[in-house]
Amino acid sequence: MKTSVVSKEYQNLQKEIAGIQEKWKNRLKPEWITTKLDKASLESGIPVLALTSFNVNIPLFLQCIEEIIELLEKYNGNLSDQLSSLKSGLNDVVAEYWVEEALSLNTLYFSGFAHENHLDEWLPQFIAETAIRPYLQLTAEMVQDQVQYGKPGVGCPVCGEPVRLAQLEEDGKKILHCPRCLCHWNASRLTCSHCGNSNHEKIQFLTIDEDPASQIQVCEECKGYTKIIDTRQYITKPIASLLDLSTIHLDFIAQENGYMAIGEKKESN
C-alpha cells in the first residue's frame, strides 16, 4: 500500500517550507493586519483578504525570502546561479511590489519579472507566494472564530482560494480546509462546495482501492470535485497544505474522469 505519488524529497521540502511559514507567522504582530470584517460581507462571499490591509515589515519579509532561497538551494543545487542572481537583485522597492502582487496573485507581473531577470518562470512567484503566506495564515487565525460556514462557489472565505480539500473529523463532520491560508470551515456532507447542489442523486463518490482514507466527492451538476480525507485514521494529522500535496493523485484521478477543481455553474434561460 502506498498512498502518495509525491516523492519523499519534495514532501520534505514542503514540510520545511511549512516550518518556515509557521516560524514567521509567529514573529508577525496582529496589529500589522487590519481587517474590516462584517457579517454581510461574509454572507455575500467576499473574501476577508479583500477587506484587509497589511502593514508588511519589508526587512522581515526580505529575511523570510532569504531563508526560502537558502532552503531551495539546499534541495536543488542546480538553482544556485538563478537564486544568487535573484538574491542580489532584491531590495525594499522590489519587495514592496512583491507583497502587493503576491496578494493579488498577479501571475503576469511575476512572469514578466522572471523574463526580465532571466529566471525560470515559476521561481519569483513561488518564492513571493511562500513568503506572503505567513500573513495570510495569521489573518485566517485572527478571523477563524467568525468563519463557520462558506458560501458555495466563492472559495475560501479568507483568501478566496478555490475549495478542493475537506477532512472528516470528529463525529464524522466534514470540514473544508484551505491549503493556502489554513482556514477551515464546516460543510454539509452531501452538498457540493462549488455550486451548492445538495441533490444526493447528483453527488457521487470516487474511491481508490489502495487508499482507504480518501474519497473524491464529485458533482454531476457543476462537474466540480472535492477531495475528502478521513484524517481520523491518521496517526498524526498533517497540516492542510501538506495533506493537499500528498493527496495530489486524487486531483489527477478526478480530472482524468472529467471533473474540475472549479465547478461550472450551468447557464439557464
Place this chain on the structure above:
Amino acid sequence: MTEYVKYVDVTKCDGCRACMVACKNWNDLPAEQTEFLGSVQSHKKTTADTWNVLQYIEHDNAKGNLEYLFRHSSCFHCTDAACEKVCPEHAISYTKYGTVVVDQDKCVGCGYCVNNCPFEIIALKEYKDKNGKEYRKAHKCTMCTDRLDEGLQPACVTTCHTGAMEFGNKTDMLKKAEQRVNEIKSRFPNANIYNPQGVGGTHTVYVLAERPSVYGLPENPKVPTSAVLWKDYAQPIGKMMLGATTMAVVGAYISNKIFNKEGKGHDEDGGGSHE
C-alpha cells in the same frame, strides 16, 4: 523513531465486534466456522485467520454483582517477544515501530512460537501445495504495519466507535492509561494497567477493569527461560564456538602450508623426502 502503542480501555468497550470485522476486512482474512461457546463470544481465542477476538466474560465482582466484561484480544507486540526469540529461521522480527511481524517466506511452520507465546496468540495455519503436500505457516496480528507505513492507524482502532481504542506515542498513551485508572477506581477498585514488564512491556497496553486473571491473562507473563537460554546464550555461544572452530581450521591450514613449504624447500635443496 517514535514508539507507538495501541491503548485499549476495556471499560469503554461495548462489545460490538467492529474491531474484529475491520481486521478481517483490512487483512483479507476468511470467515471461520465456530462452535457455540455458551456466550456471545465467537471464538475461544485468536486463530491464524482471526487475529483479534472480542472476549465476553461474566464476572462476579467483589459486591457479588454480575459484571459483563469485554476485552479486545490480539497480539501484544511484546518488547521482548518470546516468539521472536525462539524462531529458528529468524522469520519473526521487530519493525521500526516496535511491532512484531512474521515473514511468511521464511516461516517453516515449526510451531515453536505457538508453544512459547505467553498469551497464546500466534497460531499455525495449514496449507496444501499443488502436489497435495501439507505445510504450515504462523499467523498473527501485524498491528496493521502496512497502514503504519502510510501514517494510518491500525484498522481496529479507526473503526472503534466508543473510543475504547486509541493509537499514539507510548508516553502519551501510558499517561492516558494512568489517568483513566484513577478515574474509574471508584467504579472498578481492581482497575489496573496491563503492560507486563516480564516481557519488557508491550505495544498493546490495556486498562483492565479487573485483575488480569479474570480476563484469562497471565498475572506476570515472562519470556520462557528456555527461549532466553536459546536466543541469548546458546546461539551466541554456538556462534562463538563456530568462530573458534573456524579459527582452528584456518590455523591448521596455514601451519600445514608452512610445513609443506618447508618440506618442498628440502626438495629444492636436493634432499630426498621419499627416503
